[in-house]
Amino acid sequence: MKRRHFFKVSALGSGSLLVSTFIPLACNSEEQETIYWDPNFFIRIDSNNLVTFICSKAELGQGTSTGLAMIMADELGADFDKIKVEFADGSKEKYGRLHLQDTGGSNGIRMVWNPLREAIAITREILIEAASKKLALPTASLYTSLGYVRSSENDQKIAFGDLITVASTLPAPLEVKLKDPEQFQYIGKPIPGKLTKNASKGTVPYSINIKLPNMVYATIERCPVWEGSLVSYDDSAARQIPGVIEIFEIEPIEEQDDDYKGGVRAGVAVVATNTWAAIKGKEALEIVWDLGPNAKYSSMDVHDGLTSYRDNNRTVAVNLKNAESLLNKSDQKLTVRYDSPRQAHTCMEPLNAVAYHYGYKVEVWAGTQSPSMTRERIAELTGLQETEIVVNNHPTGGGFGRKFTCDYIEEAVIVSEKVRKPVKLMWTREDTIKTSKYHPYSSDFWEASLDDKGYPIAIGYQGFTGGPSAFRPFPYGLPMAYRSRLRYINGWLVPRASWRSVMAHPWALGLESFMDELAHEAQIDPLEFRLNLLKKAEVVKQKRDPWVGADLYPAKLVGTLEEVADRSGWFTNSAEDVFQGCSSISYNTSYCSMVVHLKRGKNRLYLSKIFATIDCGTVINPSKVKSQVEGSIVWGLSALLTPSITVKNGQVEQSNFNDYPLLRISETPDIEVEIIQSDDVPTGSGEPGVPGVAPAVLNALFMATGKRVRKIPINLKAF
């Protein structure tokens, strides 16, 4: 096939998002050229009527690409079943650094909803204007549906693809009207989407499946202690492994101030003709490490360090409603400590990336939550301009915060720079557990002063949360004092990464267990206790960046709590072998309440059912929202009921699913999720279901046993 290229750019309107481009995709003299129009960075329309949605956000299984494609299809009037979904490469020029591209905090839909609808509404109006010219009909008589501009007066219609030549010459309207929700064909429907179909056939294009011409495969044996260094290595046995091509040192890139960023550990890379040889070669290396200062410390040192830090730092940093003096007023006080452990992410698709460093430019193919920040980071790493770096983003086998950090992509770039070939860098499962980045160990101290009836007067908190935020809000309206943030006294020990629901997880373990404890102190039903407080509480204002949510409405928590109480029969259950626990969580402007049923079987306690209710504003796709809450509950149960990550002498003690097991289907209770109907702005559903799981189960455990457990994980069989 012969290719001819020509390129034409014409600015439409004043917005920087409006650029139209013509490129013949592929053509020969017999075939008609396919041309396309891309009026903004979310959409491309081909002359053969193919509408492509360009998804700026990452797809990790949370369904955002399906949800956004539905929004686009509705606003445009496209046929959802015929649109193609592509993932945008990393570009802060197009999408802004975090807002429309880098994916985290359960805000994929929330952040993109408005800009996407506005851009697509403009596209729709331009297509209608073009059709008006071609059909000689007034624009007021035209509308879009299923990929056509149609006349409302007769059966005339014209396909989008036949309008692009005219459309690309037209200016954008100064004002557009977004569609009325009543006109939505897709939004609100449980549509499985393309990813579901592909996943059921095993054909999702994960980066781990990529094979490029001349590509080699690499693994890295990393220093088992963070910030340790390489002394020497013997690769004679590794070089005997058939398929091993090359072995070389990987130098740590930086002493990191911010462990959340990228950063590469000291290591030895093995390059081979296939993945198996690269894994065998890595196993055959004999390495001498200088384990460095972190090798002096273990998990208990961190725990004890937090205790001593707290003993010496008790100042109140944020004092709301005079809480500090109210805390000191009463003699009756309750002070408790909650501990939650390190966690690994163990995405089912282990970390991997393909990189090709050409010497003067770099192209990478990876599943990443942060394509634009990754591009920025690779520029820093290589000294190249961002314009010379392409980060192709692939749907990925789980992210959960781990793939927000791009260390695994940096490693692929470093290895490719040395071999000047495309390299697929593979982490083994052991790598993802032993030498990864982790959800950090947390201790949270909660205190309350009580009146003579045991009712709370004021609350005090000291932990890793410095003050009110949309990720970790205190919704109950009581006077609240935040003491100074806790610190690790000997550094982080292992590097950190965001982990599904991040610091809301330890925060909620404390908050929702403590509210339960207070309810019991006051001898009030714990769910009613929450309702009473929330009904009196005022809106919690959110003044920070929109990335971290908007104002919190306690009334919305009330809505979810009342729904889940009704559905689970909280106030009417009389079964003697069922013990109930509840929690109520707001996370980044979504609201989720749950009720747990813990049952006493013949010899043991077991979870029989979890009910959850979420309010996440307008629901784009109820199947995906429910999926996310179901998955969040399984995630929360894994964190609560299976062993966690522990560190001994600087080294993580777990290595694979044999000693770091996840919850299995045989251990999963029945889960029933409902959604509150709402016309408000859509908010996230990927994380709000996580933080409330552990406290709800522990609150039920208290009902069953009278024991208040404040440290996770737990072994249910021990009760």
Next chain:
Amino acid sequence: MELTINGEGYSFELEDNGMPLLWVLRDILDLTGTKYSCGIGQCGACTVHVDGLTARSCITSASSLEGKKITTIEGAHSIVILSALQENWVAIDVPQCGYCQSGQLMSAAALLSKNPSPSEKEIRDGMRGNLCRCGTYTRILEAIKKTAEDLSS
């Protein structure tokens, strides 16, 4: 080495005859539907069928499988139970990230071929070898139940 995969013969040479089937499928034969996730037979993402029974391809050397009938997710369309499962996987919107689902489907198909109408407990026990980090278990359960019903009617 010669292998029969999804009814087709594949002939190729390996530098290392100990290479597990998983990497032969993925790196040599470009059959990437079967997934690597743990490498020690603990998670089930690499599950295939060998002569109709489930096998963990990450710990099964390819050379031990000559002369046997290997089925991977790519061969699902010619197997009634697998195709029926796939239909319900879509209808019930089971997958999230999707990465473990090839293995889940292969295990579910083996379960239903052995036991066409499993109880809920039998499904949970039969599927406990397959991990899903996204937490799609409740839908996997539902989709297997539904498929058992569909196939029996």
